[in-house]
Amino acid sequence: MRLQVHDFSGHPFQAELSRELAARGHSVDHVYSAQYSSGKGVLERTPQDPALLGFSPLDSGQPFRKYSALGRLRFEQAYARTWLEHNQRTAPECIVACNVPLLALEQFRRAAARRNQPWLLWHQDLFSNAISEELARRLPAPLAGSGSALVRRIEAGIVRSASQAVVIGEEFRLAYRRWGLDTGHVTVIPNWAPLAEIVPRPRGNAWAAVHLPGEPELRLLYAGTLGRKHNPLLLADLLRSALAAGLPARLIVASEGEGIEMLRADLMQDPDLPVTLLPFQPAADLPDMLGSADVLVTILEPGASRFSIPSKVMSSLAAGRPILGLMPEDNPAAADILEAKGYVGPPTEFGVAGAVAWLRNLTRDPSAAQELGARGRELAESRFGIVPIADRFEEVLRRALPETDPVPGRRPRPAHARTTRGARRKQQNAAA
Template sequence: ALIWVLEAIEKFAYRTAHTVSVIAEGFVENLESKGVPSEKITCIPNWVDTSFIHPLPKENNAFRRAHQIEGKFVVLYSGNIALTQGLETVVEAAAQLCDVPDIVFVIVGEMKAVETLKRYCKTCGANNVVLLPFQPRESLPEMLAAADVGLIVQKHNVISFNMPSKTQVLLASGRPIIASVPGSGSAAKAIEKSCGGVVVEPENPVALAKQILELQKNPEHAERLGKQGRQYALERYSFEQALNQYENLFYQVKKSSQPIKPTYALSTNKPGAEG
């Protein structure tokens, strides 16, 4: 009964709203499937502070020094370690690359989840994984700059419109992305549009390991992906872009609505937050 009531409230909100603002293209498709007219829907992505998160050199990097990974090819995952992520895939890919001494995996997340992953690393024999708790915000630019590759990981069954906010952050950092995510989901579509990374089949450690090796062996290609991703972040995900889009949206609502009806925003993450 509660679900029915909530669904009724949801439908009422969509029907009476002048505009529905969403944070990813996948939400557009979801709302259209619920009967919301496409002309009612506006997509304004979450933003990232591109002046705070920006490309930095890997040389003389404080994060690399602190964790003794200087001179390594660093594969970084930082964010939630939850059921929807499937970090076991990353650990299994790391185990397959144990015989490549230059490659190291760094996983940063909530400490309790990190401890669970530590046991899984031992089970898989993945001795090339560095597990760390969440880092202070002021250390985030150096941590991202320490990476040669940033990872986004989801399971097969994740909701298609789930859009990890780490996508914008990694693109802004100027590092190439490997996304082990469903090909039809919002994350995959965003990365493909950005030309800032590659998408591989989710929950497939063999495919993930293969793509990591590809980027390690082709640094020029990796650098090109990173630059393209940074440019896309500036054009699509900067605070200024989001502000301009919201200002334009409010202007259009005010112009065409008498009286002004409420605008509803759907968001699963705080703007610019890790996740």
């Protein structure tokens, strides 16, 4: 099978899937945006990679302005054109679309429909919910409501027209049903972390020696995007509250963009605070960076919990460190943290106070902290095996490819439409 796995963000576990699929004999073109800043996976060939694997960074020629409406529109239009030109050159049998921005994905959907291109939507975030939150912040209620309805129709149309859809939690399927969509073509495959790449590392490692002081501190590490679904100032509140409680804490943040600049401006009010702010780190340094921490921190705003499941929690489990989450308890990632015996509290002053009490107990018993980290790693190893995960993706990909149509000139229906119609025919025959 000639596959394109297109992960706009370039994250680690999507690249692991491409490597596994190529090792199974599929020709895989792993596509990603060269312009989007995030924590990246290993996005180039290594000596161990199968010959059937290739990597294709896409550059639209337009700057990526995440929070400018006009700049974002121009970027997504240009990115869609670049992507469609790449598709014409490479002619994949099936395309997996993951993390692609909504308007660029809509242009691809229309092109795929014209060309009868089989494709799989790997749905990581409900974009229309996130965009609706942004519209509500920026526009009067009537305009925001109209805009929200429009983007929801676009996203629902994308889900409906995909040959198959993989979602990362049951919440997505429930949302589709609220939108009035058939979910017969939807499969739930939760996110994971690449176990062979993210392994527990000693606290005192080469990365820590370069970036962190050697004093005995309680290292609180946040690594990942700080976007509109996060409140970066929670990290500053956590640090200040920990210090006020007598804990020798240091905050370490590896991120880029508007969120870390907001955090930096707040922390400048207290120049003596023990803080280390860094850009996104190379993929090769990720295990040592996570291993250097005593506690790995995740934050998520209440409104964002309806459309986002933080995948950084999966990396934290694989790294074998205790996890602290300031996020709604009903988020699926919160359940993973609690199963690993980490802390979950609301992203409020109350949640921060509870987190500090949890940290105090953790520092009193170092062996307990080691046990929590080991429990997280065991949980990751029980869930994140790439072989069974790739088995499930292969099954979905086979369903996505169209059957040979016996009527010349007739456009093949998506796989889920054929299944639904076949089921109706069986029901009619049974009734007769």
